[in-house]
Amino acid sequence: MTKKIVLLPGDGVGPEVVREARAVLEQVGRTFGHTFEFSEHAIGGAAIDSHDDPLPKSTLDACKAADAVLLGAVGGPKWDDPKRKVRPEQGLLGLRRGLGLYANLRPVRVHPKLAAASPLKADKVEGVDILFVRELTGGLYFGEPRFREQLEGKVRAVDTLEYTDEEVRRVVRLAFRLAGPRRKRVTSVDKANVIETSRLWRETATEVHKEFPDVALEHQLVDSCAMRLITAARSFDVIVTENMFGDILTDEASVLAGSLGLLPSASLGDGTNGVYEPIHGSAPDIAGKDIANPTGTILSAAMLLRHSLGLTAEAEAVERAVDDVINSGARTADMAGAGGESLSTSAFGQRVLGAI
Amino acid sequence: MTKKIVLLPGDGVGPEVVREARAVLEQVGRTFGHTFEFSEHAIGGAAIDSHDDPLPKSTLDACKAADAVLLGAVGGPKWDDPKRKVRPEQGLLGLRRGLGLYANLRPVRVHPKLAAASPLKADKVEGVDILFVRELTGGLYFGEPRFREQLEGKVRAVDTLEYTDEEVRRVVRLAFRLAGPRRKRVTSVDKANVIETSRLWRETATEVHKEFPDVALEHQLVDSCAMRLITAARSFDVIVTENMFGDILTDEASVLAGSLGLLPSASLGDGTNGVYEPIHGSAPDIAGKDIANPTGTILSAAMLLRHSLGLTAEAEAVERAVDDVINSGARTADMAGAGGESLSTSAFGQRVLGAI
Ligand SMILES: CC(C)[C@H](C(=O)O)[C@@H](O)C(=O)O
Ligand SMILES: CC(C)[C@H](C(=O)O)[C@@H](O)C(=O)O
Numbered sequence: 001m002t003k004k005i006v007l008l009p010g011d012g013v014g015p016e017v018v019r020e021a022r023a024v025l026e027q028v029g030r031t032f033g034h035t036f037e038f039s040e041h042a043i044g045g046a047a048i049d050s051h052d053d054p055l056p057k058s059t060l061d062a063c064k065a066a067d068a069v070l071l072g073a074v075g076g077p078k079w080d081d082p083k084r085k086v087r088p089e090q091g092l093l094g095l096r097r098g099l100g101l102y103a104n105l106r107p108v109r110v111h112p113k114l115a116a117a118s119p120l121k122a123d124k125v126e127g128v129d130i131l132f133v134r135e136l137t138g139g140l141y142f143g144e145p146r147f148r149e150q151l152e153g154k155v156r157a158v159d160t161l162e163y164t165d166e167e168v169r170r171v172v173r174l175a176f177r178l179a180g181p182r183r184k185r186v187t188s189v190d191k192a193n194v195i196e197t198s199r200l201w202r203e204t205a206t207e208v209h210k211e212f213p214d215v216a217l218e219h220q221l222v223d224s225c226a227m228r229l230i231t232a233a234r235s236f237d238v239i240v241t242e243n244m245f246g247d248i249l250t251d252e253a254s255v256l257a258g259s260l261g262l263l264p265s266a267s268l269g270d271g272t273n274g275v276y277e278p279i280h281g282s283a284p285d286i287a288g289k290d291i292a293n294p295t296g297t298i299l300s301a302a303m304l305l306r307h308s309l310g311l312t313a314e315a316e317a318v319e320r321a322v323d324d325v326i327n328s329g330a331r332t333a334d335m336a337g338a339g340g341e342s343l344s345t346s347a348f349g350q351r352v353l354g355a356i
Numbered sequence: 357m358t359k360k361i362v363l364l365p366g367d368g369v370g371p372e373v374v375r376e377a378r379a380v381l382e383q384v385g386r387t388f389g390h391t392f393e394f395s396e397h398a399i400g401g402a403a404i405d406s407h408d409d410p411l412p413k414s415t416l417d418a419c420k421a422a423d424a425v426l427l428g429a430v431g432g433p434k435w436d437d438p439k440r441k442v443r444p445e446q447g448l449l450g451l452r453r454g455l456g457l458y459a460n461l462r463p464v465r466v467h468p469k470l471a472a473a474s475p476l477k478a479d480k481v482e483g484v485d486i487l488f489v490r491e492l493t494g495g496l497y498f499g500e501p502r503f504r505e506q507l508e509g510k511v512r513a514v515d516t517l518e519y520t521d522e523e524v525r526r527v528v529r530l531a532f533r534l535a536g537p538r539r540k541r542v543t544s545v546d547k548a549n550v551i552e553t554s555r556l557w558r559e560t561a562t563e564v565h566k567e568f569p570d571v572a573l574e575h576q577l578v579d580s581c582a583m584r585l586i587t588a589a590r591s592f593d594v595i596v597t598e599n600m601f602g603d604i605l606t607d608e609a610s611v612l613a614g615s616l617g618l619l620p621s622a623s624l625g626d627g628t629n630g631v632y633e634p635i636h637g638s639a640p641d642i643a644g645k646d647i648a649n650p651t652g653t654i655l656s657a658a659m660l661l662r663h664s665l666g667l668t669a670e671a672e673a674v675e676r677a678v679d680d681v682i683n684s685g686a687r688t689a690d691m692a693g694a695g696g697e698s699l700s701t702s703a704f705g706q707r708v709l710g711a712i
Contacts, residue, residue: 075549083555083559087549089549089550093550119476119477119480119586119587120475120476120477120586121475121476121477124475140517140550140551141550141551143514146551146552147552148552148556151520154520154521154522155520155521155556156518156519156520156521157518157519157520157552157553157555157556158499158516158517158518158552158553159516159517159518159551159552159553160514160515160516160517161496161514161515161516161517162512162513162514162515163512163513164507164510164511164512164513165510165511165512166510191600191603193431193443193445194445194449194496194497195496195497195502195515196502196503196504196513196514196515197513197514197515199439199513200504200511200513203439222603222604223603223604223606223607224607224637226582226604226605226607226608227607227608227610227611227616229608230475230476230586230608230611231475231611244547245604247547247578247579248578248579248582248601248604249582250579251579251580251582251583252582252583252585252586252608254583255583255586255587260583281580
């Protein structure tokens, strides 16, 4: 099988972690007899520097023509001024929207050997296994109108939070589908006691639930969800929520695992194409030092194998290899708090590759 | 000195905790020679039941005429259906807006004796002392338009997130003022890499900062703030943010203290009048059982003494009494995880009263 994978290394540590994930994918190709054709394209700050555009047309076209996209990270202090007209994040947002990737999957699983690295007490994080499904192309991120105006001597800024029932339905449906082979519980998160879009969200989720009678649905307010993620994370199975709430809650929950560097994500739409990326940022402070944790990107590559290429056994082989390497005591600097041997980005990547 | 205090017990455990805080205020009156005139009014679900209105005009009028307002909690399953036209929360939102209370102060301080009750490791919560300043009358909570429409066979719901520079300026200014006598650091939280109101927020905060050269200002994105509250809470002094971000982050941070029941809040405007309430909800599951923790409400009463009545020594006496009682080992059920003697709501309240 020949598959086209676009690599978007991006900024900061992006190139370093993508390099390791690519090496792992190549190993999977050799082991399982697949051919992966890789091509690299510019995005984010790097693309602003090279193309004056955080998402050059050539990049978007290549992503559209690919079977899957693996991304490193975008952004950095160099392009950080919020007053700039062109910002790295626009590359990421444009890519999500351009490919119609309305669902962002973020699994948060706490590896037993790394539970000690969590800022939470071990008994709070042991056994945590949450799958977030964050809506990714709606809400405040893309709503119109958004503008700034002069009004009676004041400046007024406006963003629009909008959802259609259709946008809610497709992402909630995906959450129910994903809950089926898991623990069959969906928590839909909203702020239905205050905002209108949340009331539509809640009603639509309740409606979609009828299609999935064997999966339980509960509604939770976003503020109390932010608490429960800390006090009782194990009580969640699948959490589905709108774009901004998802942005905040997934970052909060990532802390449970002990290191941001461990966590993968997948952004999916209606087809099989998707964008896979670690949830950590570009980490400019450690860029180029060969100390970033490649695990999040390698596990993103595993999600790519599963969701875009339909290669379940291959995905599991990668996940098992990561597990084995962590179980063997290998760590990158960010996980070192949990004890074990501290390795460079490339040395850790090589271990995973060797374990496949 | 004679001062008029309106009590709004509200729903669930509200009446029980307000009763204890009132008793504490009466004790303060006796000890320090003040006369507090109390009057009780209906709000929330209780007011829907009695007046068909979560904020009867008589209640709002009494609050406007008062020197300060002490609130218990609103809401409960009885009035919870999001399709209801009239909901308890509207009483609270109407009160905030009606009194022009644009700043919600929520101190999160971890009592050394209760650090063990936190789901976080003790070394993560020891010494945490954060003051949140949440914008309370703007943003998605009140922005217009907000509506639902039929559109090409779909249902579309819209909320509006809006801020003027003036609304940002007054609440950020208060944050800087409050940081002065503290550790002189303000963290302004936004999502300036995505939304327009956040860019206005960031620019305005930067501008206001010029008036307070001896206080440091940093900007932080809301998603990474949600992480940092768990990984490095001690690094915060004053956090200022918009309404919805504040709703989520303050609830998240409340977990640090070990029990929601401990935390007070104050909602302030330009005058001295304010609404004081514990940050916990109506907790219908434990209502009427005399086991709710009255500490959050009692500490809210202390904030009332300080901010609305200008009675600093009296406020400190209440705070010291609460400290003493906790140091002595007295606990309510929710704090029992930290060890010590478990008391009823009223017994705990009596202890505090006795310690003044
Ligand atoms: C970089 C930023 C625009 C992005 C977002 O807010 O979606 C990031 O925080 C994420 O969660 O992927
Ligand atoms: C009850 C609700 C409307 C309210 C809010 O969202 O402001 C509450 O969560 C709070 O934080 O005081």
